[in-house]
Amino acid sequence: MRILLISLNRETEPFTAAPLGLALVAGALERAGHEVRALDLLFSGRPEDEIREAVKLHRPEMVGLSLRNIESSTEFLLPAYRDVAALLKEVCAAPVVVGGPGFSIMPEQVLDYLGLDFGIAGEGEQAAVEFARAVADGTGPAAVSGVCYRTDGVISSTPKNNIEDLSANPAPAWGHFPVKEYDMVGVQSKRGCSFSCVYCTYPSLEGRRMRLIDPVAVADGIASLRDTHGIGSFYFVDNVFNNPKPHAEEVCRELAARGPGLEWAALVTPAGLDAGFARSMRDAGCASVEIGADSLSARALSGLGKPFSPENVADAVRNCRDAGLMSMLFLILGGPGEDEDTLQETFEALDRISPDKVFAVAGIRIYPGAPLAKTAVEEGVIGRDDNLLMPRFYVSEKLGERLYDLAGGYFRKHPEWICYEARGVMSGGAAKPAASAAPGWGRDAQDCLDLVISEVPRLIRPMAKKAAVRKAGLLAAERGLALVTPAEVRDAFISETPGPFRASMKNSLAKFGLLDG
Ligand code: B12
């Protein structure tokens, strides 16, 4: 059967992410004998025209849409996807099935919103093949696992079925995607999360039981991306890379044995991130450790359902630093029980442990099924019948709006760190904020930026570039300049490079003649 797969994601922040889930679905459909074409709208200048062209050329008998994000930090994204769904209905008679993590969080609500008739919640490798078979045989979708379908206006669904042996999964069919164009290619060493943090959707997306992938197969897959596609930067999309730790250690050992040219980042829990494990990650090519800390107050951690202490977080940051690894701390402020004292504890601890990077969110998006949704109903933040498709946010009743003042006050003193206010997102069609009259960029400043960024590890380049561009613009404005010059670029790189890495940044600047002495 001819199948057209479309990745809807157009988000470029904080990085552009390769559509790993859709590439796996493409691999499974090909293995089942289907003729697959794929279109990634991320790189599309004219999405509507490209969809029309792809339908005309490929004449699909089934279309699969991958929906990764419902919202970004600033925008509710579903209206744009609804337009794509409507366009497909107009130009193509084939059944359209939607899947992906954004869909799977709240399948029935999203299917209804998009006006589509079929969706697959959860893992797609087997379910997409079952769905294609049902389309080819003309049997109804009811026998497909994890399917959501609409009959006579009523949406029904069947139970999800997680894949037992992930090591036997077909490899992602990266040949269908411009894999070198993404900032980072996702790789996976397991699915599932056994923890129960109150706000989190991951255990419901991937299940609570961990399904581990053979470390040899994980390392071989990564090395083959390097050797066949020339890809050197990877992101472990595991919910928690270092749980269970023995498996992660084995993955690190296997990666270290595959030689140089592999650079990666991963989301980790601070629990058990000891000095030995930090060194294993470094030896395996890790360039950035993204620590899911959430808070540095024991009381706030307990309110979020976290199974570790502030001391564990401080140890993890120190161990990463001692091993020469860059660490980024993820924080979630304003959870159940958070008050001025717990916030203050977190801010004081941050000053003490001084992580290289901090990415904080003030306020928490409430997702259906997460324990936080129940708390939010009990505290009257949302109504019992709120279906939560439109983003709603939780803030501890002890803080309310104060949260944003306190977080804003602290993070203004740390412009090198990022804090987002999660309190609302724009809906499609809403006016974008007007661009401020920022200074422009001279050719020499642009060349200087390109030169210096080439010295930064590839994996963190997108983020480093954004930080340097923002800071150079601010400096030029402060200095009353109409154009950013190489001096602002130089100063921006110095100020935005985390402390332990500043000396090597200064060496690079000196090498390019941008720093005297
Ligand atoms: C790793 C990760 C990241 C990494 C990405 C690194 C990378 N290079 O990919 C980082 C930290 C950078 C990140 C950033 C963001 N992320 Co993120 N991320 C994840 C995470 C943990 C895993 C995603 C993943 O790759 N899974 C592995 C693949 C194999 O699974 P999959 O994509 O789900 O695909 C399977 C199925 O969904 C299905 N499927 C997929 N497509 C299709 C299509 C069809 C037709 C079918 C039938 C099936 C199907 O089959 C696949 C194989 O089984 C998920 C949570 C989770 N556990 O799913 C959140 C998640 C996807 N992220 C989310 C969000 C919001 C974001 C950000 C917008 C956050 C922000 N405000 O900045 C950004 C956007 C980044 C971008 N450019 O798009 C949300 C999306 C839903 C939502 N609320 O909108 C999730 C679900 C987390 C959540 N809040 O619940 N993310």
Ligand code: SF4
């Ligand atoms: S926040 Fe991390 S550790 Fe907690 S449940 Fe979610 S994925 Fe698991």
